Amino acid sequence: MSGWLDGYVALVTGGGSGIGRAVAERYLAEGAAVTVLGRDLDQLEEVVRSSADPSRMHAVEADVRSSAQLHEAVAQTVERFGKLDVLVANAGVWDFQRQLTRLSADELEATFDELFSINVKGYLLSVEAAWRELVKTRGSIVMTLSNASFHVNGGGPVYTASKHACLGLMRELAYELAPKVRVNGVACGGMNTDLRGPEALAMNDRSIAASFAKKGPDTPPPPIPLHDSSTDPRDFTGPYVLLASREQSGPMTGEAISIDGGVGVRGFARAAGGDHL
Numbered sequence: 001m002s003g004w005l006d007g008y009v010a011l012v013t014g015g016g017s018g019i020g021r022a023v024a025e026r027y028l029a030e031g032a033a034v035t036v037l038g039r040d041l042d043q044l045e046e047v048v049r050s051s052a053d054p055s056r057m058h059a060v061e062a063d064v065r066s067s068a069q070l071h072e073a074v075a076q077t078v079e080r081f082g083k084l085d086v087l088v089a090n091a092g093v094w095d096f097q098r099q100l101t102r103l104s105a106d107e108l109e110a111t112f113d114e115l116f117s118i119n120v121k122g123y124l125l126s127v128e129a130a131w132r133e134l135v136k137t138r139g140s141i142v143m144t145l146s147n148a149s150f151h152v153n154g155g156g157p158v159y160t161a162s163k164h165a166c167l168g169l170m171r172e173l174a175y176e177l178a179p180k181v182r183v184n185g186v187a188c189g190g191m192n193t194d195l196r197g198p199e200a201l202a203m204n205d206r207s208i209a210a211s212f213a214k215k216g217p218d219t220p221p222p223p224i225p226l227h228d229s230s231t232d233p234r235d236f237t238g239p240y241v242l243l244a245s246r247e248q249s250g251p252m253t254g255e256a257i258s259i260d261g262g263v264g265v266r267g268f269a270r271a272a273g274g275d276h277l
Contacts, residue, residue, distance in 0.1 A: 004245040006031030009081040011073065013064050013126055014091030016043040018193030019144060022233035023088055023240045028052055030241055035077040037062050037070075038091065064091045064122030070129035084133040086244045089123040090144040094195050095159040096203055101277065103156075110200035111158050119162035123169060127183075135180045142243045143170045145187040147260040153273065154190075154263075167256060174254030182253040184243040189260030190222070192231040225262030 010027050014020035015036025024034045024047065033056040036044050044059035051057045058080050062069035077084055093115055103111065123143060134141065148154030149167040167185065174183040197203020221227035229235075239257040242249050258264055 003030030003032075004241050004248055005086075008032040008085040008244065009034075009077065009083050010086035010088060010244065011035045011037060011077050011084060011130065012088040012090060013037045013122070014144075015088075016040055016047055018195055019188060019191065019233045019236055020088070020090040021047055023090065023237050024057070025051060026234065026237040026241060027086075027244070028056055032086070032244075033057070033081045035060055035073065035080070037064075037073050039063055064126055065117050067125045067129065070125050074129045074133060078133055083137050084130060085137045085139045087126060087130040087134060087139070087141045088144070088240065088244075089126045089141060091122055092119045092144065092195065093159075093198050095156040095201070096197050096206070097153070098156040098158075098201060099273070100157050101274075107201060108158070111198050114198045114200045115158050115162050116165070119159075120165045120169065123166055127173060131177060131181060134177075138180055138246065139182075140244050140246065141173065141177075141181060141183040142240050143183070143185040145170070145185040145256050147187060147189050147258070147263045149185070149187050149256065150258070151263055170256065171254050178253055182243075182246075182249075184249070184252055184254070185256040186236070186239045186243065187256045187258040187260060188236050189224070189229075189258075189263055190231065191233050191236060193233050222261070224260070224266055227261070229261040 005027055010032050012020050012024045012034060015024045016038035024036050027034050028051055035058045036047050037060045038044050041061040048054050048057040048059050060073040060076055062073045095115060127141060143166060145166055146154055146163040148160045148163040170183055170185045177183055197206050236259050239259055
């Protein structure tokens with residue numbers, strides 16, 4: 001029995017770890033050929049080697065802040081697999097919920113420039129590099145959004161602003177690229193990934209996974225309705241498959257599927273975030 005993406009070709013930015021790697025591996029299992037893109041070639045090549053079918057995976061070292069490198073990644077994908085059906089814009093950086101009141105002016109400026117250059121400009125440049133090929137296949141773009149695209153306290157002000165920007169970007173591009181290319185998003189909740197912090201705050205060697213590792217059996221559950229929901233990135237990949245498949249979601253564009261454990265129905269965890277000031 002073939003999968004939902006049998007014969008598809010996808011390019012996943014930030015495909016070396018976390019949700020990007022999980023999506024790439026799920027796409028492969030669904031029948032697609034996949035290019036994984038990231039800044040760590042060794043990590044990417046390990047993803048390819050350990051995959052179920054290395055002949056259908058390709059690794060490209062590139063930085064999403066470089067338009068030239070993104071165009072080269074698209075060209076390599078088409079040369080290797082013949083076309084491009086799906087772009088997953090996913091590479092990102094988190095700010096570890098660093099609040100405004102805990103940032104100096106210099107830190108704020110540098111953090112803003114770094115996060116927006118990756119989380120927002122990186123998505124824009126990725127789409128610019130890929131849209132021509134996606135028009136040819138009447139393809140699809142799936143953007144990794146966040147609960148911070150809709151709600152507060154999923155990050156600090158810089159991350160939250162960047163993910164709100166991505167939501168608006170997704171909707172604008174869904175209009176601009178219709179009817180040839182569909183553009184949708186997956187708004188993920190917290191998960192156990194290797195998502196790193198900004199170099200501007202010396203957090204580039206720190207990952208969310210380390211935070212999860214510190215949690216012991218007596219750690220209280222997160223304040224979300226599905227407080228026992230999985231944090232394994234593989235369990236978040238279903239909506240990415242649905243949105244990539246034109247047979248399964250052909251009429252959908254400009255939509256964001258939330259997969260966040262019910263954050264949207266939780267209400268506020270506490271009345272105010274500045275009671276300590």
